[in-house]
Amino acid sequence: MSRAADAGFEGLEEIPFAKVLDTMDATAPTKFTEAHPFPYIYFDGLFDPAMIDRIHNQFRALPDDYWEKNNDQGIEVKWRSKWKSEYSIPEPAREIVRFLNSGIFLKSLSRLTGIPNLIPDPYYTGGGFNLIQRGGYLDVHADGNWHDAMRVHRRLNLLLYLNSGWRKEWGGELNFYDAQAENVEAAVEPFGNRMAVFETHDFSYHGHPEPLQCPEGEGRTSIILYYYTSAPRPDHQVSEERPHSALWRSKGWTDKRGEKSRA
Numbered sequence: 074m075s076r077a078a079d080a081g082f083e084g085l086e087e088i089p090f091a092k093v094l095d096t097m098d099a100t101a102p103t104k105f106t107e108a109h110p111f112p113y114i115y116f117d118g119l120f121d122p123a124m125i126d127r128i129h130n131q132f133r134a135l136p137d138d139y140w141e142k143n144n145d146q147g148i149e150v151k152w153r154s155k156w157k158s159e160y161s162i163p164e165p166a167r168e169i170v171r172f173l174n175s176g177i178f179l180k181s182l183s184r185l186t187g188i189p190n191l192i193p194d195p196y197y198t199g200g201g202f203n204l205i206q207r208g209g210y211l212d213v214h215a216d217g218n219w220h221d222a223m224r225v226h227r228r229l230n231l232l233l234y235l236n237s238g239w240r241k242e243w244g245g246e247l248n249f250y251d252a253q254a255e256n257v258e259a260a261v262e263p264f265g266n267r268m269a270v271f272e273t274h275d276f277s278y279h280g281h282p283e284p285l286q287c288p289e290g291e292g293r294t295s296i297i298l299y300y301y302t303s304a305p306r307p308d309h310q311v312s313e314e315r316p317h318s319a320l321w322r323s324k325g326w327t328d329k330r331g332e333k334s335r336a
Contacts, residue, residue: 090172093119097181110251110258113271125266128166129235129294147323150209154201188228192301205293212323213280216273219316225301230273235294237265243287250278263293274310
């Protein structure tokens with residue numbers, strides 16, 4: 074029986090991407106909550122591979138002014154899209170993003186992560202398409218904690234990798250570090266059609282500081298989305314209560330301006 078029929082609404086269309094929901098709903102929350110060094114999980118093959126390949130191939134066709142190009146040496150060297158709303162997103166990525174921000178997905182994500190009442194970001198602040206090319210990197214950091222427009226607390230990051238032909242020797246793993254941000258305790262390789270979710274807070278140190286070794290013309294491509302709650306983070310996840318941007322290891326755990334907070 075379809076999810077629509079099961080809910081008592083015969084004749085409605087099937088919910089798209091049901092495989093995503095079925096896989097997540099069949100996964101024990103402990104696989105996320107008991108992961109080390111902080112809660113994370115990833116799934117492979119949830120979406121149509123042809124759709125993933127199509128989105129990946131679109132990156133090179135997007136106009137130059139579609140991208141915010143970060144070239145902050147020692148911190149981050151990557152491109153990020155300038156999404157302002159879902160209408161900034163080309164199809165078929167828009168369909169996937171709309172699903173990943175939908176109530177039915179958020180309920181499944183809350184069950185898996187144990188974080189209730191998750192809120193998506195209709196402003197796409199800091200999220201969107203990400204492209205890291207040969208030589209690019211992302212310093213070890215703790216993410217920003219606050220959404221200024223919505224006045225909510227950031228709780229989860231989701232990354233959907235798009236590189237179906239990615240090779241291990243190119244690097245680009247998303248590294249998760251210990252409480253001292255010194256040793257890699259887990260890593261997620263950026264293989265195409267892999268969806269990773271991890272809990273973000275002031276001690277969930279992550280990044281890939283080693284320059285990417287992919288050939289020229291290749292790149293580490295992904296869709297990144299963030300999720301929030303109106304309830305604050307637990308106290309043990311907080312080192313700076315004031316709103317702050319990403320805090321970088323190479324900057325002595327300050328933001329790009331050398332500040333601890335945006336206050």
